[in-house]
Amino acid sequence: MLHQSDQPITGTILVADDQAANRELLEELLAAQGFKVITVSDGAAALQESSRAQPDLVLLDVMMPHLNGFQVCEQIKANPDTYLIPVILITALSDRQDRIQGIKVGADDFLSRPVDRTELLARVRSLLKLKLRTDELERAESVLFTLAQSIEGKDPYTHGHCERLAEYSVRLGKHLGLSQDEITALRRAGVVHDVGKIAVPDAILLKPGRLSPEEWKLIQEHPVVGERICAPLKSFRFVLPIIRHHHEKLDGSGYPDGLRGDAIPVTARVLQIVDVYDALTTERPYKHAFSITEALQTMKQEVDKGWWDARIFDQFERLVRNGTADVLSRSAAAGR
Numbered sequence: 001m002l003h004q005s006d007q008p009i010t011g012t013i014l015v016a017d018d019q020a021a022n023r024e025l026l027e028e029l030l031a032a033q034g035f036k037v038i039t040v041s042d043g044a045a046a047l048q049e050s051s052r053a054q055p056d057l058v059l060l061d062v063m064m065p066h067l068n069g070f071q072v073c074e075q076i077k078a079n080p081d082t083y084l085i086p087v088i089l090i091t092a093l094s095d096r097q098d099r100i101q102g103i104k105v106g107a108d109d110f111l112s113r114p115v116d117r118t119e120l121l122a123r124v125r126s127l128l129k130l131k132l133r134t135d136e137l138e139r140a141e142s143v144l145f146t147l148a149q150s151i152e153g154k155d156p157y158t159h160g161h162c163e164r165l166a167e168y169s170v171r172l173g174k175h176l177g178l179s180q181d182e183i184t185a186l187r188r189a190g191v192v193h194d195v196g197k198i199a200v201p202d203a204i205l206l207k208p209g210r211l212s213p214e215e216w217k218l219i220q221e222h223p224v225v226g227e228r229i230c231a232p233l234k235s236f237r238f239v240l241p242i243i244r245h246h247h248e249k250l251d252g253s254g255y256p257d258g259l260r261g262d263a264i265p266v267t268a269r270v271l272q273i274v275d276v277y278d279a280l281t282t283e284r285p286y287k288h289a290f291s292i293t294e295a296l297q298t299m300k301q302e303v304d305k306g307w308w309d310a311r312i313f314d315q316f317e318r319l320v321r322n323g324t325a326d327v328l329s330r331s332a333a334a335g336r
């Protein structure tokens with residue numbers, strides 16, 4: 001349910017300022033409007049409280065000891081646990097350079113000193129309204145993640161698969177220089193890519209023996225079902241192609257669309273390399289867990305067959321051999 005405009009806007013606001021008089025002024029103003037206010041006097045404490053208290057908004061003075069407002073803002077925005085919290089930077093009046101710097105570190109809005117009461121409340125309310133909407137969206141995402149994890153949980157052999165996939169496809173994506181949108185999509189797709197398996201009965205999903213052609217056909221529908229489940233979420237628009245195409249093969253022999261080569265989105269090509277590697281290096285009802293070397297050899301043969309992207313596999317192999325792929329390497333070692 002979205003926030004209704006006639007409801008009063010509430011929330012917890014973190015105020016970080018090294019000057020006690022400034023903190024008190026802001027606290028008094030905001031508390032009088034019914035907001036819960038937390039105050040801190042330096043940048044390090046602001047960062048700590050942002051993580052611990054998960055405020056709905058942060059008001060940051062730019063000039064603070066230890067970490068200044070820019071540094072705090074940058075770190076809040078770089079942390080997946082806090083990056084959705086709106087940040088208002090309080091700068092000196094009309095300091096253009098500060099504002100440019102603030103935009104670079106991801107600040108959502110600015111206030112000039114001396115702080116104007118009406119302007120402060122207007123900006124705070126507008127950002128809190130936005131935050132409420134983001135929270136709604138976050139809840140929808142977390143329902144999807146929980147659903148995906150409960151599907152994974154049905155199969156004792158794939159335990160932790162989604163988490164490893166999310167983490168490692170992000171590393172591979174960064175290594176390949178993909179955009180931030182693509183990286184975020186990979187993290188989400190790592191968790192939800194198989195959510196369409198909800199439509200596959202357990203008897204088929206967990207069948208240790210060979211699948212009949214009808215059963216195999218049902219399994220092959222999971223990318224399309226998954227795409228349909230996630231489609232209503234606008235924030236998942238870069239995730240949908242990964243879900244739909246994570247079982248395509250470069251030579252066109254994959255499913256569901258039989259796409260070839262570059263027609264398969266690069267993000268899907270990244271996820272499938274990590275997906276295949278994780279499947280090979282963990283035990284399944286029909287196979288033992290391959291060693292890292294065995295898995296890479298098998299995948300190399302599949303690259304030569306024309307299944308996987310040679311360039312992406314090459315970079316992946318490099319990461320694994322350098323030990324940067326410790327998340328997966330550990331799981332492979334444990335699986336042996």
Ligand SMILES: [Fe+2]
Binds near residue numbers: 194247
């Ligand atoms: Fe899949």
